Amino acid sequence: MEIRIGDLAKRSGCEVVTVRYYEKEGLMPKPARSGGNFRLYGDAHIERLQFIRHCRSLDMTLSEIRTLLGLRDNPTQDCGGINVLLETHIQQVEMRVAALLQLRQHLVNLREKCSGSRPMEACGILNGLSDSNCHVARSKQSNL
Amino acid sequence: MEIRIGDLAKRSGCEVVTVRYYEKEGLMPKPARSGGNFRLYGDAHIERLQFIRHCRSLDMTLSEIRTLLGLRDNPTQDCGGINVLLETHIQQVEMRVAALLQLRQHLVNLREKCSGSRPMEACGILNGLSDSNCHVARSKQSNL
């Protein structure tokens, strides 16, 4: 049961180019090739790509996924590392939510400053944006 | 009162390279030059850069900021366009928050699946990630 890259992509809900990209990045192993130099994939490839895509749908970075795949390929150890990775990831997501909610509040405050159609010079929003004293506090890398 | 790029950057809380980048992108006008070919800035530049940085701190894209600057430089019309832009931006932020909260729930569910230190094959998290039936629903471009 050997399928080509288009089928593999379809079954995993991603683009053909993305599969090749994962191969280049070392997340997917180099597959066998047909006589005409087409990539040929089997069940293990399908499962692995679905694993990757599922991790991506959980917004993990390729680097995190690489780590998970490494742990998975190396099943002698215990799985404490996986718990740590997931816990860290959850915390990052929660921090991002908090930052976005703060941001939303700033934007809503700004929106209140102009009700509608005034001449440009009187627009409270523009003036609010010009006001250099009301910058949003941000850490070094915002991670919104 | 003419300052050089380092001072300008310091006053606006960004890097020197970022100022040059904004110039290349057409957000900042090309400034006058000194005899030694150094960029020289005045008050208008300072105000404009602070405006840009404030918008960035509100997570607006450079493209959105370009639009705002265009509206600002063209003060004959009324300011309805600014309201629309801001409203759209707030909605994008709210969608992102919603998506992240969903994502967080998925991650927390996954975390429940493995309490601690089992051998790798039994790790509920890895098995949960392999399960292709539990992908997170995502629109075309996730915008997390």
Place this chain on the structure above:
DNA sequence: ATAGCTCTCTATAGTAGCTATAGAGTCAAG
């Protein structure tokens, strides 16, 4: 004047995770 130091200049490449394009080859059906 010369050394040392900080600031500035241009140009280029790298970051993440793809997406898009060009130009060529493969393969099955009509």
Place this chain on the structure above:
DNA sequence: CTTGACTCTATAGCTACTATAGAGAGCTAT
């Protein structure tokens, strides 16, 4: 035998910067 769908490689583009190299400007201390 040609059409069409699929695949191949290689390269450039996207966002908003960051990092690097190598050279010049301008000030202070000797």
